[in-house]
Amino acid sequence: MEKKTASNKILWIFAxxxxxxxxxxxxxxxxxxxFFQPSNEELLxxxxxxxxxxxxxxxxxxxxxxxxxxxxxxxxxxxxxSKSDSLKHKLGRRxxxxxxxxxxxxxxxxxxxxxxVNGTSKVNAVVLFICAMLFYxxxxxxxxxxxxxxxxxxxxxxxxxxxxxxxxxTYFVGTAAAYLVPNIAGxxxxxxxxxxxxxxxxxxxxxxAVICMSIPAYLIDENTYADTTPSTESAAxxxxxxxxxxxxxxxxxxxxxxxxxxTLFQTGLSFYITVLxxxxxxxxxxxxxxxxxxxxxxxxxxxxxxxxxxxxxLVSFAFLFFxxxxxxxxFAGLLPIPSLVYGIMVAVLAAIPMAILGVLPQAVxxxxxxxxMIKTGESxxxxxxxxxxxxxxxxxSAAMLLFTSIAVINRDVPFGQTxxxxxxxxxxxxxxxxxLMGGLVFIRxxxxxxxxxxxxxxxxxxxx
Numbered sequence: 001m002e003k004k005t006a007s008n009k010i011l012w013i014f015a016x017x018x019x020x021x022x023x024x025x026x027x028x029x030x031x032x033x034x035f036f037q038p039s040n041e042e043l044l045x046x047x048x049x050x051x052x053x054x055x056x057x058x059x060x061x062x063x064x065x066x067x068x069x070x071x072x073x074x075x076x077x078x079x080x081x082s083k084s085d086s087l088k089h090k091l092g093r094r095x096x097x098x099x100x101x102x103x104x105x106x107x108x109x110x111x112x113x114x115x116x117v118n119g120t121s122k123v124n125a126v127v128l129f130i131c132a133m134l135f136y137x138x139x140x141x142x143x144x145x146x147x148x149x150x151x152x153x154x155x156x157x158x159x160x161x162x163x164x165x166x167x168x169x170t171y172f173v174g175t176a177a178a179y180l181v182p183n184i185a186g187x188x189x190x191x192x193x194x195x196x197x198x199x200x201x202x203x204x205x206x207x208x209a210v211i212c213m214s215i216p217a218y219l220i221d222e223n224t225y226a227d228t229t230p231s232t233e234s235a236a237x238x239x240x241x242x243x244x245x246x247x248x249x250x251x252x253x254x255x256x257x258x259x260x261x262x263t264l265f266q267t268g269l270s271f272y273i274t275v276l277x278x279x280x281x282x283x284x285x286x287x288x289x290x291x292x293x294x295x296x297x298x299x300x301x302x303x304x305x306x307x308x309x310x311x312x313x314l315v316s317f318a319f320l321f322f323x324x325x326x327x328x329x330x331f332a333g334l335l336p337i338p339s340l341v342y343g344i345m346v347a348v349l350a351a352i353p354m355a356i357l358g359v360l361p362q363a364v365x366x367x368x369x370x371x372x373m374i375k376t377g378e379s380x381x382x383x384x385x386x387x388x389x390x391x392x393x394x395x396x397s398a399a400m401l402l403f404t405s406i407a408v409i410n411r412d413v414p415f416g417q418t419x420x421x422x423x424x425x426x427x428x429x430x431x432x433x434x435x436l437m438g439g440l441v442f443i444r445x446x447x448x449x450x451x452x453x454x455x456x457x458x459x460x461x462x463x464x
Contacts, residue, residue: 010220010225011163011166012166013216013219016212016216017142018171020212020213020215022173023177023209024178026177028109028135029266030178030267031198031202032062032112034271035113037060048120048194050115051128062404063404067397068133069129069136070394072136073136073389074389076136077387077390080144081145083097084145094146094149097142097144098142098213099217099218101142102213104134105142105210106207108134108135109202110202110203115127115128143389144386147389150167150366151365151370161306161307162303164360165302176289179285180205183282185198185200241378247445250442251364251445254438255361255388257395257435257437259399260434261323261438263399264403265329267400267403268424271407271424275424276333276421277343278339283340288347290351291347291350291351291354294351294352295355295358297351299355299359310447311360311363311367314356315356315364316439316442318356326428326431327428330428332425333421365384368384370454371451372384403427406430407423407427410422
């Protein structure tokens with residue numbers, strides 16, 4: 001039975017789900033380390049150290065917890081993807097997972113910031129570790145089936161680029177909402193204290209996120225638009241077949257390097273602003289808002305150029321541009337430029353590659369997944385997205401270990417003395433080098449071959 005082509009209205013409804021999960025993911029990515037490994041500036045404002053702050057073999061407690069969480073997340077990705085690909089359910093293969101995961105995902109995000117002991121304690125570290133594992137399990141249970149719907153709803157090249165653009169818009173809005181945490185918390189700071197205000201803010205944003213994630217889960221009829229035929233391959237066989245695709249391996253290799261770099265930058269952003277630029281944490285949102293607005297302005301030309309020039313050229317350019325942006329960030333506070341001006345400059349520079357890399361990689365995976373399905377006859381879109389996230393989450397794990405370990409270098413050096421903020425500065429330089437390497441790898445991706453397979457199959461359908 002021929003499936004309907006999703007309208008732009010359906011694509012926007014789908015994109016709202018990304019608004020929800022990106023808000024929760026942004027809270028953890030941007031504020032968990034900030035909350036549990038506070039800088040001296042935040043301690044002076046009243047924050048409590050809830051977990052031990054020492055290092056083991058150069059690794060911090062929060063770094064180990066977040067890294068293990070990402071590794072656990074990566075391991076569960078192909079398992080959830082296989083279950084989703086092979087699911088037989090009247091609602092389809094993806095929607096049942098999305099409905100079941102939305103509420104637990106929001107609840108566990110709030111629990112991440114609730115330490116049972118009001119002070120430094122190993123008990124808090126153990127509780128945080130357990131919550132981290134549950135958080136990443138819930139995120140996988142929602143996001144892997146969600147992402148698998150991208151190539152199924154975007155059945156044409158135009159639709160595929162459109163859906164990637166729409167979810168990129170909602171991703172940025174969700175991430176921007178996450179950056180509002182200190183601004184909203186400031187409203188409750190006087191009555192609830194530092195930690196209490198953060199917790200209430202996270203709870204408010206979590207309710208908003210759950211509502212957003214539920215919208216596509218309950219308003220989209222998967223059977224109308226997507227192929228719901230279950231895959232017959234086992235998880236191990238499906239994952240192995242997926243990585244046999246050479247173009248996918250090249251994409252994943254570049255993606256790992258990109259996500260290590262981006263995670264270093266995202267985790268460090270609040271520290272670059274408060275420590276290197278000496279601005280208040282509340283400036284994180286205005287600067288991110290500038291970056292987001294500038295990215296939105298770039299979305300229309302990115303959408304147009306991707307259809308005219310192809311995705312490969314734009315993505316390769318974005319890698320190089322991001323490397324330059326990270327390099328500029330590393331010099332924050334060293335050049336005779338006012339801090340606010342410097343912050344705006346970094347935000348504008350980052351906006352251009354973020355617009356490109358926020359839109360096109362998802363479409364690249366969709367292209368590869370469809371091309372592979374045409375050649376092999378096996379419908380396993382979920383596994384392609386799971387394999388991608390499996391790889392980049394390992395990269396994010398490495399990034400969290402890198403950041404939290406490098407960040408402690410010269411952490412206690414007072415402002416104005418030689419070496420102040422050195423650890424945070426190094427993380428930006430490392431991100432620049434990794435992003436450049438990622439671009440060099442992606443250049444080898446054979447986009448022409450992948451697209452030709454898809455176009456040939458479309459022509460055969462039209463002839464029939």
